[in-house]
Amino acid sequence: MVTLEDVARHAGVSLATASRVLNGSTRQVGASLRAKVELSASELGYRTNVAAQTLARGASNVIGLVVHDLIDPYFAAIADGAMRVAEGQGLMVMIGTTHRDPSREIAYVSTLNAQRVRAVLLVGSRVADPEPTRRLREELDRYRETGGRVACVGQDLLGTDTVVPDNRAGAAALARALAGLGHRNFAVLAGPDWLLSPRDRVTGFVGALRELGLPEPLVLYGSFDREGGYAAATQVTGVTCVFAVTDVMAVGALASFRDRGIRVPEDVSVAGFDDIFTLRDLVPALSTVRLPLPDMGVRAVELAMDTTGDGRAEVVAGEVILRESTRGLD
Amino acid sequence: MVTLEDVARHAGVSLATASRVLNGSTRQVGASLRAKVELSASELGYRTNVAAQTLARGASNVIGLVVHDLIDPYFAAIADGAMRVAEGQGLMVMIGTTHRDPSREIAYVSTLNAQRVRAVLLVGSRVADPEPTRRLREELDRYRETGGRVACVGQDLLGTDTVVPDNRAGAAALARALAGLGHRNFAVLAGPDWLLSPRDRVTGFVGALRELGLPEPLVLYGSFDREGGYAAATQVTGVTCVFAVTDVMAVGALASFRDRGIRVPEDVSVAGFDDIFTLRDLVPALSTVRLPLPDMGVRAVELAMDTTGDGRAEVVAGEVILRESTRGLD
DNA sequence: GCAGACTTGGAAAACGTTTTCCTGGAGGTC
DNA sequence: GACCTCCAGGAAAACGTTTTCCAAGTCTGC
DSSP: OOOHHHHHHHHTSOHHHHHHHHTTOSSOOOHHHHHHHHHHHHHHTOOOOHHHHHHHHTOOSEEEEEESOSSSHHHHHHHHHHHHHHHHTTOEEEEEEOTTOHHHHHHHHHHHHHTTOSEEEEESOOBSOHHHHHHHHHHHHHHHHTTOEEEEESOSOSSSEEEEEOHHHHHHHHHHHHHHTTOOOEEEEEOOTTBHHHHHHHHHHHHHHHHTTOOOOEEEEOOSSHHHHHHHHHTOOSOSEEEESSHHHHHHHHHHHHHTTOOTTTTOEEEOSBOOGGGTTOSSOOBEEEOOHHHHHHHHHHHHHOTTOOSOEEEEOOEEEOOTTOOOOO | OOOHHHHHHHHTSOHHHHHHHHTTOSSOOOHHHHHHHHHHHHHHTOOOOHHHHHHHHSOOSEEEEEESOSSSHHHHHHHHHHHHHHHHTTOEEEEEEOTTOHHHHHHHHHHHHHTTOSEEEEESOOBSOHHHHHHHHHHHHHHHHTTOEEEEESOSOSSSEEEEEOHHHHHHHHHHHHHHTTOOOEEEEEOOTTBHHHHHHHHHHHHHHHHTTOOOOEEEEOOSSHHHHHHHHHTOOSOSEEEESSHHHHHHHHHHHHHTTOOTTTTOEEEOSBOOGGGTTOSSOOBEEEOOHHHHHHHHHHHHHOTTOOSOEEEEOOEEEOOTTOOOOO
16 A cells, blocks of 8 residues: 555655645645656555545545435436536535435434535435434534534425425415316325425425315325325325326326226326426326426535535425326316 | 544543444443443544544445446446445445546546545446556556455456346347247347447347347447437337337337337337336336346445455346337237 | 745644553462 | 463554644845
8 A cells, every 4th residue: 555655755755745746735846846746656556545634634525415215216316416516526425325214314414424524415305203303403413513514405494504395386386287277176195294395295285276265185195106106096086186296106106097997197187296307208298396306416515515604595496397197177 | 523532531531442432342341431431422422533543444434336327227226236235234335427438437446546445336337448448447456456345237347346247148038039029120229339238238139130040130329328219219110129228228219109100019119128117117018138236236245345255257147028018920 | 145035845743543562450270 | 379361441653644834945126
């Protein structure tokens, strides 16, 4: 293992000079010494020991990213956006997946704190239970006290910079659009009640229907994935339109209807939420509420790295997009 | 920032004892001192400084994962498998995405070497050009000389432990299965020629057709994604069956045919490769060659962490799965 | 030529751990 | 009771950088 000292000795200069040449200091180094050091470094195959560098500098070049599930294209899209900016700024990204377990989220923050990462990004819905949220916040505060930066994508519950998708307003707008097509009887395929994002979407959707004076929709709970959508959809009956709180759940619903011989959109309309890129070739094309997922990831990194503020909340609106999976009743 | 020394002083013990209590040593510490240290640590909110720990220990608890593209479900699936094992072994995962640029791959290996990660996983097709492969190998060798472990998923070209999907045999088996359905005139939607995986799949497919004495297929090149599949498919004419070297490209082909009013499978059969989980609700359901993606990620981590061997190649076979997108000609 | 202001290079003190020795005492054996 | 072995605890030397001082030039302006 070749160290900076080896390089310095080989080049006949001091440790300080070698350090200044190789690891970007503000100080100038004379051209001839600089050349000697660079030559030695490449001859010996020197690689900076980042652990030592981090220790000496007191700051690392890593950011931590905590998501629920990498296979879920929702998180993959946000992570992709985040990673692109990070790369642009010379940062490495350390990823943890919680599989929706709040205690794993807390454990990851603790681990990332130990790693002294520059910033941690918490992506994904908060939970309804205040207890894990309180403990998470405690852990985050400990991290932030020592200069750590935090940004979230989700609900603004942690006192950090947050990118907040406007789930409620998006779902409400979708409800109005669907009502505009003439639908009056709805079913909502809701995610688990203890997750805030699906809950907000349900609230927004139901609230809008109420304001329009339409009948209460049938609300069916299921897990927050394709299977949950499938299972919930099997219980749907007597409605003309189904809102799944997630595109991924909507895919399950579509499959369920297909298996039952129910045609979409002829027999029932289906809409989702998120506008997942990978699903844009679905037949019929899914009506949904578009969220600018990669941008949200980008924004989160930018907020985290911008030390001029804190606790900012940036609301991002969803855009209703009606495609083939919903049709008008006339 | 509270250090181990603070904890030791607060507990009235030496640094050594505090270290032994808090960071898992083999040495015993008396119960009363142990309790004091643990109490102090939690009262002060101590968090290990991993950089210092890594420096002192000379080994980190991080593994590096380099993939082409996180949004591509192929890589997401492998990464997911890898992350699950890593978590189980208390390892953090650092991810880099190359977007298929070989030089970025090399740069990442260098960076991960600097981080002194325990192991590097290189996931994704190698390229045909030997030059970047040579430089990558050089960089890997430098890393391995100092004790770094490497595992790849893809072609066995780097002298490392490798999980090798049998692209050629899988594609050949698919060709035979499709010929068995009565197809004689094929088109192949090939990925870029400079990537080895798509190339192997084309070779295997074409070779099998030749062995069967069938006419040469029409080979159309396109980019390695949905758009590439779409574009290539627009040029398809006069065949009864299309093989896209990737499920993702097959999705593009399906969309293209739909836009042109060509029915699948009535007018033309379509098959892909990979069996991407997220795409299993496609209509029509895609015939494909299944690769056990998450398992491949798991295996790669296991190989990397198993220091009893090196340079091992583990071939994983693909399984032909015929679904609705292909039909027999009778 | 000379005082002052920059510049360039080096010595050495951090940074926060782990781990190797030491030391002293407790327990066992004859 | 003397000897040996074992074990818990501590002092201090790593680990590989960065960075703060210092010293010694080299300019600039007069």
